[in-house]
Amino acid sequence: MFIEIDMDSEVPIYIQLMNGLIEAIANGTLQTGNTLPSVRALASDLGINMHTVNKTYRELEKKGLVQIIPKSGTIVQQRTVDEAKLQQFTHLIRPMMAELLANGLTEEQVHQLSSDIMISIKEGDQ
Amino acid sequence: MTIALLLAIATFIIIIQAAIPYLLKPTIVFGVTIPNGYTKNEKLLFYKKMYASIVFIIGILTITAFMIWAMNAKPLEEKMMISGVAIQFAILILSMALYFVFHAKTSKLKTENQWGANLKQVRLVDIAARTADEMLPFTIFLLPMVITIGLIIYTTIHYPSLPELIPTHWGIDGQPDAFTEKTPFSAIALLLILLIMQGMMVGINELTKRSGIKIQANRKKKSRAQQLAFRKYSSWLLFATALLLTILFAFLQLMTIHENIGGTAIVLALPIAFIIIIFGMTAVYAFKVGQGGARLDVQITEEEVEGITNFDDDQYWKLGVIYVNKDDPSIFIEKRFGVGWTVNFGNPISYLIFFGPLLLILGISLYL
Numbered sequence: 317m318f319i320e321i322d323m324d325s326e327v328p329i330y331i332q333l334m335n336g337l338i339e340a341i342a343n344g345t346l347q348t349g350n351t352l353p354s355v356r357a358l359a360s361d362l363g364i365n366m367h368t369v370n371k372t373y374r375e376l377e378k379k380g381l382v383q384i385i386p387k388s389g390t391i392v393q394q395r396t397v398d399e400a401k402l403q404q405f406t407h408l409i410r411p412m413m414a415e416l417l418a419n420g421l422t423e424e425q426v427h428q429l430s431s432d433i434m435i436s437i438k439e440g441d442q
Numbered sequence: 443m444t445i446a447l448l449l450a451i452a453t454f455i456i457i458i459q460a461a462i463p464y465l466l467k468p469t470i471v472f473g474v475t476i477p478n479g480y481t482k483n484e485k486l487l488f489y490k491k492m493y494a495s496i497v498f499i500i501g502i503l504t505i506t507a508f509m510i511w512a513m514n515a516k517p518l519e520e521k522m523m524i525s526g527v528a529i530q531f532a533i534l535i536l537s538m539a540l541y542f543v544f545h546a547k548t549s550k551l552k553t554e555n556q557w558g559a560n561l562k563q564v565r566l567v568d569i570a571a572r573t574a575d576e577m578l579p580f581t582i583f584l585l586p587m588v589i590t591i592g593l594i595i596y597t598t599i600h601y602p603s604l605p606e607l608i609p610t611h612w613g614i615d616g617q618p619d620a621f622t623e624k625t626p627f628s629a630i631a632l633l634l635i636l637l638i639m640q641g642m643m644v645g646i647n648e649l650t651k652r653s654g655i656k657i658q659a660n661r662k663k664k665s666r667a668q669q670l671a672f673r674k675y676s677s678w679l680l681f682a683t684a685l686l687l688t689i690l691f692a693f694l695q696l697m698t699i700h701e702n703i704g705g706t707a708i709v710l711a712l713p714i715a716f717i718i719i720i721f722g723m724t725a726v727y728a729f730k731v732g733q734g735g736a737r738l739d740v741q742i743t744e745e746e747v748e749g750i751t752n753f754d755d756d757q758y759w760k761l762g763v764i765y766v767n768k769d770d771p772s773i774f775i776e777k778r779f780g781v782g783w784t785v786n787f788g789n790p791i792s793y794l795i796f797f798g799p800l801l802l803i804l805g806i807s808l809y810l
Contacts, residue, residue: 318662321565323753340569353572356771360654361567363755365769 317345317440321362329364330371337372341381341392343440352382352390444519445512447614447714448526449505454721455530456501458728459537463490465728465781467736469658469752472545473762473778477558477751478660485551489544497537504529541779545762561751566657568666575670577651577677583644586688590637593695594630600699604629609698610810616709618698622810631810632698635803636691642799643684646774647677649795650783653772656734660747667742668735675731676782682723690716728781758788 319336321329340346352358355373359366373390376382380401382390416426463471468481472489480486508529512522552558597604608628609618622628650673658665693712696703731738758767765775768788773795777784785792 317569318657319567319569320659320750321567323563323565337569345569353567353569356652357572358567358569360652360770360772361571361656362565363654363656363753363767363770363772364565366771 317343321364330368330375333358333362333369333372334375337376338379338381339437339440343438345440346392348392348394350392351388352392354389444522444526444614445509447717448522448529449509451717451721452501452505452508452526452529452533454725455533456498456505458725459533460494460498460501461729462537462780463493465737466733466779467658470778472541472548473756473759474545474548474552475558475752475754475756476548476552477561477754478746480555480557483551486548489547493537493540493544496540497533500536501533504532541763542761549756549762558751558754562749563753564659564750565753566659566662568655568657568662571655571657571666571670575651575655576674578647578681580644580648582681583640583647583684586684587637587640587644589688589692590633590640593692594633594637597630597633597695597699598626601626601629604699605701609694610807612694612713614713616711616713628810631806632691632695635806636688638799638802638806639687640684643680645795646783647680650676650774653774653776653783654770656776659750659752661744663742663744664740665734667740668738670735671738671740672731672733672735675727675735679723679727683720686716686719731781733781734776 317340319333319340321332321336323329325332337346337352346352352373353361355366355369359369362369373382373384376390377384381393381395383393384390413426416429421429469476469478471481471486472493476483476486508525511517511525517525604624606624607621608624608631609620610622610628610631611618611620613619655666655669655673657669690712697709729737755767756762758770759765759778762778763784765778765784765786766788767786770786770788773786773789773791774783775786776782785796787793
């Protein structure tokens with residue numbers, strides 16, 4: 317799967333890269349137990365600093381999506397959702413949802429939007 | 443014989459040098475990133491044609507003059523050799539000078555027309571590309587080294603029966619033409635040099651493997667396939683070179699140990715065959731594969747994506763030829779003008795790779 321980094325964007329590179337990798341996990345390109353490309357390989361392919369990729373991997377680890385095992389690589393973790401995580405997601409989505417509604421979107425439009433996004437993530441960037 | 447060989451080499455250099463603009467990716471013209479949509483600009487195409495024609499015509503005129511001179515004046519072999527090599531260098535210098543002229547012209551054209559100002563610059567990575575990379579593993583490169591070590595041991599065993607004078611230089615006819623006194627060091631110096639070169643090749647293979655797989659933003663599938671093929675063929679070419687070099691050096695060494703090993707025919711044929719095969723392989727590689735796989739025909743149809751272009755990294759290319767980027771962890775990087783790889787001078791390891799083996803080989807030669 318291809319990950320595109322927009323060099324003109326205000327979103328930092330490490331976040332763009334993180335979002336791309338999360339999508340890859342979401343659509344099954346990267347499955348539980350898979351190893352992510354090495355920091356050096358990913359940084360070389362993009363021609364960016366290794367610290368940037370390192371930061372992305374650490375953020376992913378913080379989110380519990382991967383585990384960094386020194387010398388053997390970064391491995392996609394078994395995904396679990398507990399009460400705490402659900403609450404965390406609610407906090408994350410709530411302001412966005414509110415913004416949509418505040419802009420006058422109907423409930424149906426919000427549903428439509430979310431299912432469209434879901435489909436495009438699942439299809440991936442094949 | 444010498445003149446035929448000199449002419450063949452000079453012609454080869456002229457053809458490759460003249461063809462360079464056409465062996466590259468269309469998006470990099472004279473070391474300048476050209477956004478998609480402008481690559482077929484008339485002026486750019488004219489620049490490429492001009493460069494190729496000037497190199498080709500001046501080159502051919504020069505070697506014709508050389509041939510006429512050599513035929514009529516019948517100079518000494520040595521004098522002819524020096525002039526022949528001088529011509530080769532002259533062609534290289536001419537093409538380099540022309541390159542700088544057109545590099546400046548192309549840069550100017552790009553700034554004046556503000557090419558790509560309205561395009562979004564992106565960088566692309568394929569997270570699965572590494573698993574599809576088919577570059578040769580370093581273990582294969584160790585095989586020729588094993589042969590060399592075997593030969594060192596073999597030479598040590600036969601040391602007492604070695605001649606008192608050890609050849610250190612061979613003519614184009616495969617006959618030794620310079621010698622040094624026999625010492626344990628001079629007996630294996632040739633093999634040590636071979637070992638350094640083989641080691642260098644393992645290093646090049648490993649480091650090019652670690653270098654970035656560069657995917658073009660608006661034709662990602664095609665460029666991915668071309669990149670992977672380019673890497674694979676580069677690695678094969680390197681291995682073939684290592685193997686041929688081993689055969690040549692091993693043969694020279696065995697000839698020193700057993701004087702009557704090869705007939706005159708083999709002695710004469712071997713270096714010539716070596717040169718012909720190396721040049722042949724390089725030519726096929728340059729014209730069939732092209733820089734970054736640009737000339738490879740890939741059976742992939744995809745729609746070109748509009749509105750985006752590759753990240754313009756011209757700022758890291760000094761004069762369009764020297765790459766200096768401290769952030770990029772790649773040590774080897776694809777050349778912009780020419781087929782093959784160059785090093786990233788933003789990384790201190792590059793200096794070591796660039797000068798280390800050279801100094802070692804020079805050291806051995808001086809010590810002899």
